[in-house]
Amino acid sequence: xxxxxxxxxxxxxxxxxxxxxxxxxxxxxxxxxxxxxxxxxxxxxxxxxxxxxxxxxxxxxxxxxxxxxxxxxxxxxxxxxxxxxxxxxxxxxxxxxxxxxxxxxxxxxxxxxxxxxxxxxxxxxxxxxxxxxxxxxxxxxxxxxxxxxxxxxxxxxxxxxxxx
Amino acid sequence: xxxxxxxxxxxxxxxxxxxxxxxxxxxxxxxxxxxxxxxxxxxxxxxxxxxxxxxxxxxxxxxxxxxxxxxxxxxxxxxxxxxxxxxxxxxxxxxxxxxxxxxxxxxxxxxxxxxxxxxxxxxxxxxxxxxxxxxxxxxxxxxxxxxxxxxxxxxxxxxxxxxxxxxxxxxxxxxxxxxxxxxxxxxxxxxxxxxxxxxxxxxxxxxxxxxxxxxxxxxxxxxxxxxxxxxxxxxxxxxxxxxxxxxxxxxxxxxxxxxxxxxxxxxxxxxxxxxxxxxxxxxxxxxxxxxxxxxxxxxxxxxxxxxxxxxxxxxxxxxxxxxxxxxxxxxxxxxxxxxxxxxxxxxxxxxxxxxxxxxxxxxxxxxxxxxxxxxxxxxxxxxxxxxxxxxxxxxxxxxxxxxxxxxxxxxxxxxx
Numbered sequence: 398x399x400x401x402x403x404x405x406x407x408x409x410x411x412x413x414x415x416x417x418x419x420x421x422x423x424x425x426x427x428x429x430x431x432x433x434x435x436x437x438x439x440x441x442x443x444x445x446x447x448x449x450x451x452x453x454x455x456x457x458x459x460x461x462x463x464x465x466x467x468x469x470x471x472x473x474x475x476x477x478x479x480x481x482x483x484x485x486x487x488x489x490x491x492x493x494x495x496x497x498x499x500x501x502x503x504x505x506x507x508x509x510x511x512x513x514x515x516x517x518x519x520x521x522x523x524x525x526x527x528x529x530x531x532x533x534x535x536x537x538x539x540x541x542x543x544x545x546x547x548x549x550x551x552x553x554x555x556x557x558x559x560x561x
Numbered sequence: 562x563x564x565x566x567x568x569x570x571x572x573x574x575x576x577x578x579x580x581x582x583x584x585x586x587x588x589x590x591x592x593x594x595x596x597x598x599x600x601x602x603x604x605x606x607x608x609x610x611x612x613x614x615x616x617x618x619x620x621x622x623x624x625x626x627x628x629x630x631x632x633x634x635x636x637x638x639x640x641x642x643x644x645x646x647x648x649x650x651x652x653x654x655x656x657x658x659x660x661x662x663x664x665x666x667x668x669x670x671x672x673x674x675x676x677x678x679x680x681x682x683x684x685x686x687x688x689x690x691x692x693x694x695x696x697x698x699x700x701x702x703x704x705x706x707x708x709x710x711x712x713x714x715x716x717x718x719x720x721x722x723x724x725x726x727x728x729x730x731x732x733x734x735x736x737x738x739x740x741x742x743x744x745x746x747x748x749x750x751x752x753x754x755x756x757x758x759x760x761x762x763x764x765x766x767x768x769x770x771x772x773x774x775x776x777x778x779x780x781x782x783x784x785x786x787x788x789x790x791x792x793x794x795x796x797x798x799x800x801x802x803x804x805x806x807x808x809x810x811x812x813x814x815x816x817x818x819x820x821x822x823x824x825x826x827x828x829x830x831x832x833x834x835x836x837x838x839x840x841x842x843x844x845x846x847x848x849x850x851x852x853x854x855x856x857x858x859x860x861x862x863x864x865x866x867x868x869x870x871x872x873x874x875x876x877x878x879x880x881x882x883x884x885x886x887x888x889x890x891x892x893x894x895x896x897x898x899x900x901x902x903x904x905x906x907x908x909x910x911x912x913x914x915x916x917x918x919x920x921x922x923x924x925x926x927x928x929x930x931x932x933x934x935x936x937x938x939x940x941x942x943x944x945x946x947x948x949x950x951x952x953x954x955x956x957x958x959x960x961x962x963x964x965x966x967x968x969x970x971x972x973x974x975x976x977x
Binding site: 495496497498499500503504507515519520522523524526527528530531534535536537538539540541542543544549552553556558559560 | 717
């Protein structure tokens with residue numbers, strides 16, 4: 398039995414909000430501070446059993462993506478910041494998704510405390526919306542304009558050059 | 562064995578699925594082209610990574626975005642993200658050529674320049690300093706006695722500080738023989754304790770009788786909007802400040818030479834601490850050959866650096882602020898003749914260090930293979946080089962500079 402030789406766990410089981418199970422290697426799971434914390438807690442208790450971590454806020458679609466990211470980054474754990482290949486992969490990874498998926502992915506990264514994924518998503522979203530018009534922003538963020546026409550015009554006038 | 566346990570858990574889960582339909586909740590229709598229900602803290606995470614122009618535009622999306630973007634704590638968190646280069650295309654180098662200012666973005670081709678239009682109506686503005694994307698300027702013509710202007714070119718806001726009460730009018734001192742315009746110097750920086758930008762104006766004079774140099778400083782903070790007076794005297798010789806002030810770690814530094822009997826004895830750094838509002842001195846690693854002080858960004862911190870010329874050119878960095886023993890030689894190379902002095906250096910994202918000289922060339926140095934390469938500058942001789950970050954600082958202030966017309970940043974390409 399693998400687990401009898403040491404007190405540390407090699408795998409955990411993560412449960413998505415729609416009740417699907419994912420068996421995750423410990424090194425991969427450690428990319429998420431939330432999962433890492435759970436593992437550390439269990440190890441402190443000296444448990445040898447496989448542990449089940451339920452994530453009530455993450456659907457299996459999104460969890461698959463987060464785990465795909467974690468798996469890739471676990472391979473590069475030592476030189477996370479400056480690896481060009483990894484940066485390229487990150488970009489290709491996010492490029493595929495629509496806004497709704499990015500939205501859920503960002504929220505999942507936040508919930509699972511996967512800081513690098515959260516930073517990556519936020520920067521990616523920022524880069525993709527930076528040239529949009531105010532109207533487009535209201536549409537994609539589903540925001541209702543609560544300024545009076547006069548108020549809006551005043552703010553616009555103050556920085557008219559930014560609207561070219 | 563693990564496999565067995567997993568199967569067992571899966572069975573239990575399947576069982577529970579049958580009894581509950583809660584998982585179906587997630588299949589409701591969501592428009593894939595929108596961000597819906599993104600919590601505010603995540604919206605902030607996204608906004609603080611946006612460039613300044615986008616934020617100025619997005620201020621009129623709705624009231625909550627407006628108050629978010631104009632919030633001082635958002636402005637400072639945006640600044641720290643931008644200056645730490647977490648996001649792309651934000652960190653630049655500022656060059657001043659007389660009355661003209663140019664920006665060069667880090668990682669852009671080295672001949673791609675943006676000219677910052679100077680404030681219309683003020684013909685001859687010289688730079689006092691640059692901090693957090695705000696330039697402090699004074700009019701060349703009214704040296705020392707005219708008003709100072711704080712100007713953030715990224716948001717095109719300018720702010721005129723009230724006229725200082727000239728120090729020589731303060732009761733304690735008489736300046737019978739001194740022409741104040743001869744010995745006046747400014748400094749501009751940030752007091753990180755009171756979170757306030759401060760400007761200091763220093764008159765200094767040589768007291769023959771007592772054989773000391775007297776410094777008379779007026780300090781003005783942006784939020785308090787009034788001037789206070791600080792005095793200081795230094796022994797050892799006649800001080801002469803050589804260069805505009807450099808702000809690092811909440812302290813303004815001026816390179817000075819000390820003159821005894823008309824001979825330069827050595828050079829030193831006069832400091833003015835913006836937090837405690839008092840003067841001091843810092844010993845240089847090479848008191849005679851020091852040519853220029855500047856700040857350099859190494860890692861996340863700005864450090865005090867000094868360039869030296871003499872036997873070759875080199876740059877020293879004060880690793881630990883205030884600790885004289887921590888001066889470390891960062892660069893050491895021979896540039897040949899007629900290179901002038903090294904004005905400043907910036908570290909690019911690829912690790913290369915770009916050094917700018919006073920005769921208008923720029924040398925890029927790769928620390929990994931010690932290779933030097935000449936790069937083009939606008940064909941002028943710069944008198945000032947510093948890091949520049951595009952920020953929202955001053956966004957909350959009213960435009961108070963006279964005749965300040967808003968003009969776009971012009972992108973110029975110089976030399977191919």
